[in-house]
Amino acid sequence: xxxxxxxxxxxxxxxxxxxxxxxxxxxxxxxxxxxxxxxxxxxxxxxxxxxxxxxxxxxxxxxxxxxxxxxxxxxxxxxxxxxxxxxxxxxxxxxxxxxxxxxxxxxxxxxxxxxxxxxxxxxxxxxxxxxxxxxxxxxxxxxxxxxxxxxxxxxxxxxxxxxxxxxxxxxxxxxxxxxxxxxxxxxxxxxxxxxxxxxxxxxxxxxxxxxxxxxxxxxxxxxxxxxxxxxxxxxxxxxxxxxxxxxxxxxxxxxxxxxxxxxxxxxxxxxxxxxxxxxxxxxxxxxxxxxxxxxxxxxxxxxxxxxxxxxxxxx
Amino acid sequence: xxxxxxxxxxxxxxxxxxxxxxxxxxxxxxxxxxxxxxxxxxxxxxxxxxxxxxxxxxxxxxxxxxxxxxxxxxxxxxxxxxxxxxxxxxxxxxxxxxxxxxxxxxxxxxxxxxxxxxxxxxxxxxxxxxxxxxxxxxxxxxxxxxxxxxxxxxxxxxxxxxxxxxxxxxxxxxxxxxxxxxxxxxxxxxxxxxxxxxxxxxxxxxxxxxxxxxxxxxxxxxxxxxxxxxxxxxxxxxxxxxxxxxxxxxxxxxxxxxxxxxxxxxxxxxxxxxxxxxxxxxxxxxxxxxxxxxxxxx
Numbered sequence: 001x002x003x004x005x006x007x008x009x010x011x012x013x014x015x016x017x018x019x020x021x022x023x024x025x026x027x028x029x030x031x032x033x034x035x036x037x038x039x040x041x042x043x044x045x046x047x048x049x050x051x052x053x054x055x056x057x058x059x060x061x062x063x064x065x066x067x068x069x070x071x072x073x074x075x076x077x078x079x080x081x082x083x084x085x086x087x088x089x090x091x092x093x094x095x096x097x098x099x100x101x102x103x104x105x106x107x108x109x110x111x112x113x114x115x116x117x118x119x120x121x122x123x124x125x126x127x128x129x130x131x132x133x134x135x136x137x138x139x140x141x142x143x144x145x146x147x148x149x150x151x152x153x154x155x156x157x158x159x160x161x162x163x164x165x166x167x168x169x170x171x172x173x174x175x176x177x178x179x180x181x182x183x184x185x186x187x188x189x190x191x192x193x194x195x196x197x198x199x200x201x202x203x204x205x206x207x208x209x210x211x212x213x214x215x216x217x218x219x220x221x222x223x224x225x226x227x228x229x230x231x232x233x234x235x236x237x238x239x240x241x242x243x244x245x246x247x248x249x250x251x252x253x254x255x256x257x258x259x260x261x262x263x264x265x266x267x268x269x270x271x272x273x274x275x276x277x278x279x280x281x282x283x284x285x286x287x288x289x290x291x292x293x294x295x296x297x298x299x300x301x302x303x304x305x306x307x308x309x310x311x312x313x314x315x
Numbered sequence: 316x317x318x319x320x321x322x323x324x325x326x327x328x329x330x331x332x333x334x335x336x337x338x339x340x341x342x343x344x345x346x347x348x349x350x351x352x353x354x355x356x357x358x359x360x361x362x363x364x365x366x367x368x369x370x371x372x373x374x375x376x377x378x379x380x381x382x383x384x385x386x387x388x389x390x391x392x393x394x395x396x397x398x399x400x401x402x403x404x405x406x407x408x409x410x411x412x413x414x415x416x417x418x419x420x421x422x423x424x425x426x427x428x429x430x431x432x433x434x435x436x437x438x439x440x441x442x443x444x445x446x447x448x449x450x451x452x453x454x455x456x457x458x459x460x461x462x463x464x465x466x467x468x469x470x471x472x473x474x475x476x477x478x479x480x481x482x483x484x485x486x487x488x489x490x491x492x493x494x495x496x497x498x499x500x501x502x503x504x505x506x507x508x509x510x511x512x513x514x515x516x517x518x519x520x521x522x523x524x525x526x527x528x529x530x531x532x533x534x535x536x537x538x539x540x541x542x543x544x545x546x547x548x549x550x551x552x553x554x555x556x557x558x559x560x561x562x563x564x565x566x567x568x569x570x571x572x573x574x575x576x577x578x579x580x581x582x583x584x585x586x587x588x589x590x591x592x593x594x595x596x597x598x599x600x601x602x603x604x605x606x607x608x609x610x611x612x613x
Contacts, residue, residue: 025509026436032515033435037443040428043485047462048450054461065468111355114348130356132603133363136591138544140562141584144569145366148577154378156365191359193606200607220344249454252546256566270456270547277460278551287460294457301452 055294058287065281076288086289088264089272090296092179096268097247099183104194104243105236107187112198113228128199132192139189139252146185147172147257172258175265182254182266186247194239201235233312241304248297269293366581370394374576393582400571400579405557406564407587413479413560414542418535420484425534426527429493430519434502444494450487455547463551478552479560483542489534492605496530497523533605536598543591561587 017028059076063069080086111131118124134142149156150171158168171181205228213227229236250268254260260267269289277286364384369377370393371386377393397403431437432444462482467473472481500523508518524531546562553559556567568583595602 028515029435030437033431033437033440036427036431036435036519039424040447040485040490041443043424044447044450044487046465047482047485048453048458048487049446051458051461051465052453054464055457058460107355111352114352117348118352127352127356130360134359135606136540136595137584137588138546138562138565140544140546140566141588144565144580145362145584147569148378148581149362149365151378156382159381188359188362191355196603196606245454249456251456256546256569273456274547274551278463283460283464290457290460294454297454298452 055287055290058284059291061284063283065283069284072284076285077292079285080288080292085264085267085272086269089267089269092264092266093248093250093268095179096183096186096250097244099179100186100190100247101240101243103183103187104190105240108191108194108239109198109232109236111191111195112202113224115199116202128196131195134189135192135196137189140256142185142189143253143256146181146188146253150181150185150257173262175262178258178262178266182250182257185253185257186250189253190243190246194243197239197242198232198235201232201239205231230313233308237304237308237312241301244300244304245297248293248300366584370578370581370585372578374578377576377578377581390578393576393578394586396576396579397568397583397586401564401568401583402557403561403564403583403586406559406561409476409558410543410560410562410587411590413476414539416476416480417483417542418538420480421486421489421538422531422535424485425489425493426524426531427519428490429527429530430497430523432490433494433497434505434523447487447490451491459548459551466552473552474554474558476558479545479549482548486534486538489538492534493527493530496527500526529601532598532601536594536602537605539594540591540602 017024017031058069060071060073061069062072062075111127115124115127118127137145148154150158152158152168152170152173155171157171162168169177171177209231210223210227213223249270251270251274254266254268255271255274258266260271270293273286273289273293276282276289365382368384368386369382371389371391372383372393373388373390374393374396376383428447432440432447463473466478466482470477470481472478504522504526505518508522513521543560544562545560546566549560549563553563556564559567565580565583565587569580572580
C-alpha cells in the first residue's frame, strides 16, 4: 500500500533530476554542490561561526558553570579596562610582538637575499634545511629545550657567554630580561617559516628589472633600497601580517617556560584568557578578553592593509 | 690497470676541487655574506645538536657544563626511562590517532567542498564561499570557550580523543587551498567523462580528486604538522594522562624531572619528534609549498 503511494512521487523526483536533459544535469550538479559543502559548512557553523557568536554573547554574562548565567551588561568590559593585569598582559604581548616580528623580518629577509645569491646548490640546500628544521618542532618541545638552555646556573647559553666574560644573566627570572628570552625562543622556532616565505618572494623577482637596474648603475645598497625592496613589498606585507597575527596569540612558550613569571612579567593576553576561563571558570570574563584580542587582531590587520597602500608596490 | 684507475681518481678529485674552488666567493662582500649565513645556521642548529647529544649523556652529567657536543660514551638509559616515567606508547598512539583522523577528515570534507566551490553551480555559492573565507580570520582562541562548553557539557566528550578530533574535521583553509587546485584543472575532462557515461560522483572521485593530489598532499602534510604539535587545545580538553597526546606528555615529563635528569626529557623530545621528521623527509616539497601559500597554520 505505502510503497504504491510513494512510487509516482519517486518517479517524479527521478524525472526532475534525469540526466538526459541539460536541465536535469544542472539540477543534479546543484544538488551535489549542496551535498558536497554540507559537511564543511556544518562543521564551520558548529565549531567556528557559532562559537564566535557565542563568545560575543558570553562576554555580557557572568557564568561559572555552577550557577546559571547572569546577564551583567558591560560589567566584564569595564572590569577588563580597569584591570591592571589586563593592561600588563596587553603591554607584554605588544612588546613581544614588536621584538619578535622586527627580529624575524630583518633576519629572515637578509637570509633569503643571501641564500638566493649563493652559486653552490648543495650549500644552498644545507642552509635552507638548517633554517627550516626548528619549524618542525612543537612549541612545547622548543619551550622545554630552550628553557633548559636559558637556565641561569646550568644553562649552556650562560656558560658560553661566561667564556666571553659576560656575567650570568637571569634569563627566566629577571623581569627586565624575561621577554627577551621568550622572544628569542620564538624567533628561533619561527625563523625558518618566515625565511621560506621571503625566499619564495625573492626567487620570483623579475630578473629583467633587476638586470635593467644594474645596467642603469644601481648596485649594492642602492639596488636593494630602490629596486629589490619595493618589488618585495607584497611579500613583506604578507609575512609581517601573518607573523603579527601569530605572535598576538603567544601562548606555548611563555606558558611552559615561565608560567607568566616572574610576577606577571611574561604573562600574555591568551594566557590571561586561559587562566580566567579554565582556571577560575570565569567564562564570561574570559570571553570578554578573547573578544578584545580578536578585535585587536582585526584592527592591526586593517591598519596594516590601509598603510600598505602607501608603500606596497604591486606591479 | 692500477695506474689508469689511480689517474682517473686523481682527475676526478681535481675536477671536484676545481668545482669547489670556482664556487668559492671572490669578493670580500661575498665572504661576509657566507659568514652571516653560517653564523645563523650554527645558531639554529646548535639547540638541535644539544638536544640529541645531551639525551645520550649519563644522567648524572646531564646538566653539567660545558656540554658534550659529540657524545663519547653514549648512554641510552635515558630513553628507557622515558617509558617508565610517562605512558609514552599510549601518548604517541593518541597523537597518531588524533592526527591521522583529522588529516583524513579534512581531506574528505575539504576536497568535497573545494570541488563544489570550484566546479559546481548552485544558488548561494558565492555567499557561502565568502562565509568560508571569513572564518579563516577567526583565531582559535576566540572560539575556544564556547567550543569547550559545547564539547564538555553539550556532547560530554571532553577528556576523550573525540574532543580533539571532531572540532578539527572541517577546515576553511583546506577548502580555500583545494578550490584553487580544482580551478586549475581544465573543464574538458568533465565533458569527455560524461560522454563516456560517467555520473557526477564518478567525475569527482575518479577524475578530479586524483588530479588534485598535489593540493591534497600539501593539506595533509600541513595538517599533520600542525595537529601533531598542537599544545593549546589538548591542554584545554584533556585531564587523564593515558589520553594525553605526546605534546602534553613531554611537558608532563619535564614536571616529573624537575629535580632529576634533563637527559630523560630531551630523550622524550627526540622520540616525539621522529614522526614529523619522517613526514618532512618524504613531504618537504609539499610542506614548504604549503607554508608559502597559506601561512595560516603552524
